[in-house]
Amino acid sequence: MLHLAVLAPFLAAVLIPFFYKALRKIHTGWFVLPVPLLLFLFLSTYFKDVWRGVHNVYTLDWIPSLGINFSLYIDGLSLFFALLITGIGTLVVLYSIYYLHITEKLGHFYVYLLLFMGAMLGVVLSDNLFILYTFWELTSISSFLLIGYWYYREGSKYGALKSMLITVFGGLSMLGGFLLLYTVTGTPSIREIIERSDLVLNDTAFPWILILILLGAFTKSAQFPFHTWLPDAMEAPTPVSAFLHSATMVKAGLYLVARLSLLFAGNDLFFILVTGFGLLTLCWGSYMAVRQTDLKAILAYSTISQLGMIMAMLGFGTGVAILAAVFHILNHATFKGSLFMVAGIVDHETGTRDIRRLGGLFTFMPITATLAFFGTFSMAGFPLPIFNGFLSKEMFFESSRHFEHASPLVETVAPVLPVLAVLGSIFTFVYSVMLFFRTFAGKQRDTLEKKPHEAPFGMLVSPLILVSLIVIIALLPNFFNERLLAPAVAAINGEHFESHIKFWHGWGNPALYMSLIVLAVGTFLYLIRTKWESFYQILPGKLSAAKSYDAIVNGIFKGSTSLTRAYMTGSIRSYMAYILVFFIILISVTMTVTDGFAMSLEDLAPLAVPEFSIAVIMAAAAIGTVLMKNRIAAILVLGIVGYGLSLLFVFFRAPDLALTQLIVETVTVALFLLCFYHLPDLKKEYQSARKKVVNLVISVSVGVIVTLVAISSHSTKLFEPISDYFIENSYELGGGDNIVNVILVDFRGLDTMLEILVLGLAAIGIYSMIKLKGKKGENE
Amino acid sequence: MIQLLSIVSTVCLTVIAVSTLFLLYRAIKGPSNPDRAVALDTIGVNLMAITGILAIKLKTTFFNDVILLIGILAFIGTVALAKFLEKGVIIERSRD
16 A cells, blocks of 8 residues: 555656646646645554554565565654655645646646655655665656756756756765665665664775765755755746755755664764764855845755754754754755745746845735745744744754763864854854845835736645644644654654653753854844855855866866867777787787796797798788888789788698689789779878887787787697597598588588678678669768 | 609799799889789799699699699789779770
């Protein structure tokens, strides 16, 4: 049944084009809406099991011989994520019905969206590493399709390619990590791997496993320095940004880290990497967000920084940190989803998302502004009991100060962590306030294309639900904690963590003072922001991740182009030179290493004067051929080599060979003469002296090597020749005295047949080349 | 008697080989292509001679085919070459 739930979006995706084609009048989104809704309701039924601690595993054989089975596992964490995906999915589909006009290519949009939803469900529910990876890549691909939805825009294409390259790079690294993990533990099942965590932690490949898997998680979750794809992914339609790039896909990396944190927990390297990059991402993302002027870009950098914060909390690894992480995942999904939808509404109703052109929208769009108010202040962590962001942020501060497993390393860096946390949060506060006040407060500008007005009700429903969730979660945190968060924390942490989320901790709580510092400094920085905005000229400057990405991608293109140009010259001479040089190196090195150059002077036949003089004639003719200035002369002198060869055959008592060689030589000379009539005179080629020397060296070395090989192969006789058998049996078995002919047509007749085939093919080839002349320019 | 035959044939072989070397000089150096063609033709004749003497030395009759073949081929080759040098083509097209 759970398998059906994961596959349902894919099945629906298959059916969507039919609905789209058949029922043009109705917005296709209405047909899609029931899918996530039903899935959400269905998944809710697993609550009872999860509360009782019963974890269901469902397995469907796929490739049993490789241990790759479609096995799904549902515990607190998977259920939490699955509900997030389907819940936000439902709201996003509802929102998209009003956001996308019916004239858009809705069929495509919903197919991609459903594909993504199914893939995401697969990621969070999979128990098998390789199934997880399969779904992981499907999310990358569907995200690529969704970002490039308006494929005729240059920015969409660029953003889609960028996100594809970065996430697939991470995905492939992750596959490497998975394969190592599989080799070390011998099982692809995540639960069984966690049980064998000792094996993994003590393995020499452990750092690689960790780094490769974290590379996958970091690229997907847009951690520094891989965050750069996320701002460019904002070219996607806003529902996509809200769904993929705030609530679900970017949390796949967090899910992976959370899922495997039982395996790595307590390891110093894991702590350094996850916490370090998390905090770095938090600070950098929030710092960069202040600089942006586009609503969605602010939200993108804000997402990056919030993901960094959650990642840092997962790195802390204490019970309260993990609770805070899970809690913040939930909170972030609510407020960031609603903020994206608000940004979409503002865009839809005013025609721009540039905060420099916006302002004073409160009077025109009071409902949207109210929604934005809750979203932004929850994001800022404003200390009021109606903002859920505050609760999780305070838990973040709390958790950044306490670490259970005190290793020397953790103790040295511990004092820095709260400072970084506060620093990141101050900037978060600044851009949140900026986002709200510069859009909705102040004066109304006249530059807008449309007259702004309130959004249609349907568009407001989804953000309204999310905003009410913000308030409900904030007012009743423990209701959600006990039912939703506690099982998830138990799944990450391995044991049940008793907790009680409170709004008010009393005066003695340092986290409260940290929040107040954030509030005070953040307000101060916002008020004087024009004074310090010039900082941005200095710090991101040339060193931004986006620029390094461009430099790397362009560098790879340029580098590979010039590399290919360098050796693919298009000249057969160079290729011939490569082949021969490699031949020389390979043979000489192999023969030297294996001590193969054996010289033995036994078993040599005596050399008579006539044979010697023929050899001299052939050598002289061969050298003469090279030096000839005239084609005909060259071919005639070459003919002497051929005739000399036939004479050598005579000397060595091979009459059949001599006959054949004579005829072939004559025919070849005649053929050459035939060709040369049509060729221009042999031109004197001006080659540089260096080139000539190189060619000479190559050709001489080839000659030397081949000679050496011939001599040494003659010197080593490993076994008796089989020619005695032919001599004895040619008359008895073959019925002929001519042993050569008996071998050719009897003992080894198959070779002869295929040689005849070669000749036939050559003849057909020549005939067709001459007769079948395509029209001019056709085959060029 | 056998001794004499062996010595004579060796001497003949050597002389013909030297003559072939001179012909080779002409073929390589030969100021014009007809010079080379004649040299090649004569080398063919020399080949026939060498093969014949070899057949005597090796006491075999298997090389007689080779001698005849060299004769035919040397003739055909020289004719083809001559035609090529004179007209530029070997096989003329029919005029119809």
